[in-house]
Amino acid sequence: MNAMTQDQQKQAVARAARDFVAAKIAAGAVVGVGTGSTANFFIDELATIKERLAGCVASSEATRMRLEGHGIRVFDLNDVAELPIYVDGADEIDAGLMMIKGGGGALTREKIVAAVAGTFVCVCDQSKLVDTLGRFPLPVEVIPMARAYVSRELSRLGGQPRLREGFVTDNGNIILDLHGLSIADPVTLETRINQIVGVVTSGLFARRGADLLLLATSRGVETINRRSEAATIPS
Numbered sequence: 187m188n189a190m191t192q193d194q195q196k197q198a199v200a201r202a203a204r205d206f207v208a209a210k211i212a213a214g215a216v217v218g219v220g221t222g223s224t225a226n227f228f229i230d231e232l233a234t235i236k237e238r239l240a241g242c243v244a245s246s247e248a249t250r251m252r253l254e255g256h257g258i259r260v261f262d263l264n265d266v267a268e269l270p271i272y273v274d275g276a277d278e279i280d281a282g283l284m285m286i287k288g289g290g291g292a293l294t295r296e297k298i299v300a301a302v303a304g305t306f307v308c309v310c311d312q313s314k315l316v317d318t319l320g321r322f323p324l325p326v327e328v329i330p331m332a333r334a335y336v337s338r339e340l341s342r343l344g345g346q347p348r349l350r351e352g353f354v355t356d357n358g359n360i361i362l363d364l365h366g367l368s369i370a371d372p373v374t375l376e377t378r379i380n381q382i383v384g385v386v387t388s389g390l391f392a393r394r395g396a397d398l399l400l401l402a403t404s405r406g407v408e409t410i411n412r413r414s415e416a417a418t419i420p421s
Contacts, residue, residue, distance in 0.1 A: 195311040195402035200227035202400045202407040203273050203309045204235060210305070214240045216266050218299040219253060220274020221246040221292035224309050228273055229253055243269060245299050246292035247356050263299060272303035276310050276396075277322045277389070283308065283396040283411070284372045288325030288389030291355050297387050300394055308396035312403045320367035323348070325389035327359050332384025339382045340364055343375070359386055 190198065207217055219229060219242045229249065232242070233256035241259030243266055244250035250260045263269075274296055276285040285308065287293055300306050324345070328336045333349065340347040345364035353361055369375055372392035379388040399410040 189404040192311055196224045196227045199309045199400050199402035199407050200231045203228050203307060204231035206307060207271055208235050211270055213238055215270055216240050216243060216261055218243045218269050218272030218303050219249055220296055221249050222275045222290045224275035226252060228309060243299055245296045269303045271305050271307060272299050273307045273309060276308050276314050278316050278319050279308055279310060279314055279399060280316055280319055283399055285391040285395060286319050286322050286324055286389050287391055291353055291361055293325055293389040294327050294357055294387050306396045308399045310401060312401055315401060319369040319372055323363035323365045324367055326362045326364060326379060327355055327386040328362050329384045330360050333360060336382055336384045337362060
């Protein structure tokens with residue numbers, strides 16, 4: 187059997203996430219939805235069970251538009267009392283289910299939705315699983331007037347900050363991508379970056395990591411959490 191392409195892996199993990207949501211939620215629930223290519227596959231799959239949902243909370247304007255394009259109602263997070271599940275991808279994830287996110291620039295809204303959700307399900311393909319976070323540049327959302335100051339402070343942490351040219355977040359801010367890191371202690375680094383004045387948030391999801399990882403591999407989809415062994419779900 188031929189190995190699955192990366193897009194086929196993303197489609198497989200999106201189907202697995204849809205099945206997980208369908209099995210776990212009560213009818214009329216609201217589900218949080220992330221941003222990015224794998225999340226887009228998930229949105230397309232979620233549309234097949236949309237009659238079971240009251241709607242979704244979107245982590246970006248792009249996600250809102252895709253959900254609405256499928257006829258799925260999108261709620262403001264402030265109007266939602268309970269969010270049982272949030273499904274999103276990652277740019278990198280380690281064995282402890284801590285992540286780097288924000289390659290698409292939606293890190294702040296993603297982090298807010300993740301904080302509210304009862305269960306955070308990460309969906310990604312096997313290329314995103316790493317031993318040590320930091321190979322993928324760490325996005326940091328910054329208030330524009332603080333760009334130079336925050337850049338100097340980030341440099342002191344050992345990385346090389348670079349402005350993401352021509353990009354503005356949905357919140358009207360800029361992104362500094364921090365290159366050259368090897369993150370031995372993600373929780374401490376997340377705290378230190380978030381304490382820099384002018385930083386909105388960093389793309390380190392360590393203090394609130396994923397509860398469950400659905401990982402697409404050439405063999406199928408593996409489900410991994412902190413409390414059980416990996417088990418393969420046929421693709």
